[in-house]
Amino acid sequence: MPSHFFVPCLKGSTIQRKNTIVRHLFTLLFSVILCSTQVYSQVINPRTLPQEWGEYGIGDPYILKFRGKFYLYCSTRDDQSGVKCWSSWDLANWTYEGLCVDNTVTITKGAYAPEVIYWNGTFYMYTSPAGNGHYILSSGSPTGPFTVQTGNIGHTIDGSVFIDDNAQMYFTYAGGSGIQAAAMSGPLAITGAGSTLSGTSLNGWTEGSTLFKRNGIYYMTYTGNHVFSRGYRVHYATATTPLGAYTAGTNNPIVLNTEGSFFGLGHSGSVIGPDLDTWFIAYHNLLGQSSIVGPNRKLNIDPMGFNGDKLLVYGPTYWTQPSPALPTFYDRFDRTAIGSNWTNINGGNWGIFNQELMWQDNKTTTQWYRQVTTATSAADYTAEFNMKEMSRGGNGARFGAVFSYVDENTFGSALLSSFNNTLETDVKVNGVSVGVSAIPLPAGWDYQKWHVIRVEKQGTTFRIYLDGMLKSTRTANITAGGKIGVATYNDHADFGFTAFSNRVNGSGVFGFYKPVPGTIPAVHYNEGGEGVGYHDLTIENTGGKYRTDRVDIRDCEEGGENIGWNQTGEWYHYNVNVQAAGPYHLELRYATTYTACKVRVSCDGADVSGIVAIPATGDWSAWRTAVLKNLNLPAGNHTIRLETVEGEFDFSSLKFESGTTTAPNGSDNFNSGSFSGLWNYDNGNYSIASGRAAIDGFGKRLMGNAGWTDYTVEADVQCPSGGNGGLIFRVRNPAAAEFGTSNALSSDYFQGYYAGIDAGGIVLGKQNYNWTSLASKTQALSPGQTYKLRAVLNGANIKIYLNDMSTPAIDYTDPSPLISGKAGIRTHAANMAFDNFQISQELSALIFRCRVDIP
Structure with a gap:
């Protein structure tokens, strides 16, 4: 950013403003155009922000955008009160703004997952102190001070508010069998007890929900199952109505990593980034349990992309990444004169106030006054305009945005009328209007508070949003680029952060x-x-x-x-x-x-x-x-x-x-009385007894390299009288459930294949933190008897052998295979033992050659 001369300016009458302009006639003018091709600093996850909670860090991050700036809120350490806030223009560099809720506000002791929305001039915060229901606070500023507005409204933890295009609000929150949701009659009132949203369960406690809408589809992101598990993860689901049946994404989980020092990823929030187009997801990773109280966590931010209705996270990343792109053009008005990046149309009394906004205060004439950028957008773009009305000169007063501006005969407009309580949109091409559309706004809409108009142009379609709500879709034959700007008619209005990006509908990725x-x-x-x-x-x-x-x-x-x-x-x-x-x-x-x-x-x-x-x-x-x-x-x-x-x-x-160039190899016959050093993951109370690895309950152990693809894994497996157990292979992201303990969830916490036995036969399935059965063979097996179980992996083909090593009991080709990972043993609710565990490349190659050579 270029530097600016900063001269104090008091906002007031037209005369005062004219004098301000005169005082700055000789002030140097500076450019505020920044190109998306500019070289920006780099960032790396996880991130450390100034003044984080000591030995608690930043957990449950939530990001709000207001007037072009981003505000970050996070959970409060369990033994402290108040809520901290940070701000950023670019999602890369953050400034600590202090406590936005004072530490004397007792209901914020251990304030869990504070989230903030902006609605019609007021900021509303929803938080759950130490998980004991919710309170709602409000403020006139994103940095507070927030004050308490309600008593305890209940609804578990992790409350999040979504505002639909029709201004209907919804409250989502955590539940034992999936995300819960309820309609709201306003920002301070939840209607009814709420219900579970189908399709949002993580097979147990599910929390950290965020709901947003894109291209008519509702996207719910959610987290489970426990903050202290390395397998804490983010999923998403889509629906056609906010409270409708949700369908989980086929590529879930979208955020997961369990091994190494980067793990326990979850509780996300989503926001459109600085380029006005690319979505970003903010989440935390777990460092461990604080020596003081609660989990110790760090902030992470990664971009999201869309392919049709499919959502993916470009991550999780924990190495150096480029900072988020900025808009092609933007103006924060952080100077004392309007400058050469704007062209005045038809005059008016224009100026800069307090190095933060541009104003026009001539409301005595019925004349359109505009400021348009000298910069021209591409044919497709996204634009943002922030504005508020100071006072109107008459009932016909209008203020708002112009876009795709070529000249006074060809441009689009989105104008606010405080008298009619409407948003009026139109596009004029070669002097011919496509027709003014007046959209009613909610009763009590406060035009003297800040509002944001967003325009997305794609082809000949214009989508126009007000405060995040899609209000108008227009079609006009404007196929080239144009300028953007702001306009008033018989009105006194202020204009804040204004920008356009040559990106639209997710093209930023x-x-x-x-x-x-x-x-x-x-x-x-x-x-x-x-x-x-x-x-x-x-x-x-x-x-x-x-x-x-x-x-x-x-x-x-x-x-x-x-x-x-x-x-x-x-x-x-x-x-x-x-x-x-x-x-x-x-x-x-x-x-x-x-x-x-x-x-x-x-x-x-x-x-x-x-x-x-x-x-x-x-x-x-x-x-x-x-x-x-x-x-x-x-x-x-x-x-x-x-x-x-x-x-x-x-x-x-x-x-x-x-990948890896290391050949698959490893074995353990357990004769040494302890587990071989080749085992590199364990979960469960396995022990060595009589030269065998034994367990009564749940657990898994792994050895090898995550890059191994084709190999053979085998072991002597004792058939249990109850439950089941066997081999796991091509395994990545193993984890245990809450606090690292071994329980029913833990045995299923991995991504990979499982081939196991019980008294009724053999089963082959796929685990992705949930179970999918692929193939099975019914066969009477004797509890207590030991069987040789072998899995041979060649590409998408998996052969499972039981005792008979020449004829597979299961021969399955997976159309959507997991292609690489470690191998080991798994037990689920069973008392059993394993012996002679072995991974080899040679057996796999031999059996594959036999399969090819023999018809």
């Missing part, structure tokens, strides 16, 4: 450097067009979906959109931010017909995969996963190219996971 490991939707390829972001052999977008360039995109059977009709010679670029130099597996989700294809991956022009054949899937709707193993990638920011060398296929995503 296309070009930024996406974290690896991580998942990239195919349709999030780089910008720049033909020959830069992609090479496509057809001129048109066959399929006509999602983006407007010539890449062929269609609706995907698995949700969202995919790149289709991908032909020989075509390629796509993806910017990536690689965590560390080394091998990575690439999972390519694709579909084709009856002809195999060939692909190649390069990094900054260097071939990192060679030419890899991917088999036919049999149908364009038969989606499968091809695994390109151990691509060697350098650390930092790079550009990946996916090239079709031969054939034609559709693809929907690229998922990078850590």
Whole structure:
């Protein structure tokens, strides 16, 4: 930012304001245009902010945006009172604003998860002291002081408020079988007892909800199950009504990491970032239990992306990332003169007040006065305007925003009328109006308080929001860029933070450097067009979906959109931010017909995969996963190219996971009387008895490398009389439930496969912190007898053997395979023992060769 001359200015009459302008005629003018291509500082998760709670940090973060600035609130340490607040213009650099609730307010002792909304001039805070119901506080400022407005309204913990387009409010909160919700009659009143939202359960206590709306879809993010578990995680679900049936995302969990020093990720809040377009998720990670009281946590912020209705987090990250992009143009009016970045239309009395806003106070004439930017937006953009009315000159007074401004004959407008209590929208093209639409606003709307108008232009469609509520959708034939600005008519109005970004409807994620490991939707390829972001052999977008360039995109059977009709010679670029130099597996989700294809991956022009054949899937709707193993990638920011060398296929995503060049190998016969040092994860009360690993209850143990893909794992497994137990493999993100104890949840806390036995036979299933049965074989087994159980993994194919090592009891090919991870043993509510545990690459290769060679 350029520096400014700061001269005090008292806001007052027209004469005072004119004198202010005269006093500053000789003040130097400075630019406030900042381009999204500017080099910004970098950030890294987790983050340490000034004046965090000692040995408690920042937990349950919530971010509010007001007048272009972001305000962060977090839980209060259990033995302290008051609520802390920070502010930031860019989500990267934060300033401590002090206690927004004084520490003498006793109901804020251990204030859990304070969240703040802005409604019609007032800020409302919802918080639960030490988990004992909720109180509502209010303030005229986001930094307080907030004062208590209600008694205890109950409703467990983690209350969050959502305001729909029709101004109806909803309160969501934690519950034992899913997120609870209730309608509100206003910001201070909850209607009824509430009910559980179907589809939002994490198989136990579920908390930390946030609800937002995008493109007509309601998105609920939620967390479970216990803050002290390494497996604390974030899921999402979607619905078509706020209190309707929710459908959990197929790519859940969207935030999870359990191993190393970065774990216990959860309790998220979501906000649109500084570029006006990209969504961000704020969440905490767990350092451990405070030596004083409560959990010790840190703040993390990552971008979110959308592919159709599918939401994903570009993370979780814990290595250096670029700071969030800023708007293409913005003005905070943090100076003493309007400056050369604005063009006056028709005069008026304009000025700057207190280095924070621009005003126009001529209300004696019935004349339109405008200020428009000298900067011009792209054809598609998002714009934001903050404003309030000081006083009107007559009943016809209007104030508001102009956009796509070319001249006085071609522009759009969104104007507020305090007399009519309406928002009026119109678009005029070559002097012809598409028609004024007057939208009634809620009764009691206070026009002398700050409000924000947001405009999203995409193609010929304009979506116009007021205070986050979609109020008007207009269509007009304006296909080029234009300027933005503010306007008054017979009115005295103030204008705050004003900006536009050449981003709209989530396009901000296309070009930024996406974290690896991580998942990239195919349709999030780089910008720049033909020959830069992609090479496509057809001129048109066959399929006509999602983006407007010539890449062929269609609706995907698995949700969202995919790149289709991908032909020989075509390629796509993806910017990536690689965590560390080394091998990575690439999972390519694709579909084709009856002809195999060939692909190649390069990094900054260097071939990192060679030419890899991917088999036919049999149908364009038969989606499968091809695994390109151990691509060697350098650390930092790079550009990946996916090239079709031969054939034609559709693809929907690229998922990078850590790989390894270490061959699968490891064993333990438990004869030493203790567990081998190869075991690198344990949960449960396993012990060594008579040369076997024994347990009575729940638990799991793992050894190996998360990058192992194809291998054989086997053990001698004693059949239990109750419960079940067996082998787990291709396991990532193992965890225990609350406080690290072993219980029924703990045995299911991992992502991977399970092959186990009980008295009724053999079962194969997949765990993703919930159970999905894949295949089973009914077979009478004798409790107490030991059986040799073996799993052989080759790509998507899994063979399970029991005693008979030549004929598999289960032969299953997973259309959506987990492709790499550790291996070990798991027990669920059983008294049993294990012996002769072994992981090997040789057995897998031998059995695979036999399968190929013998018809």
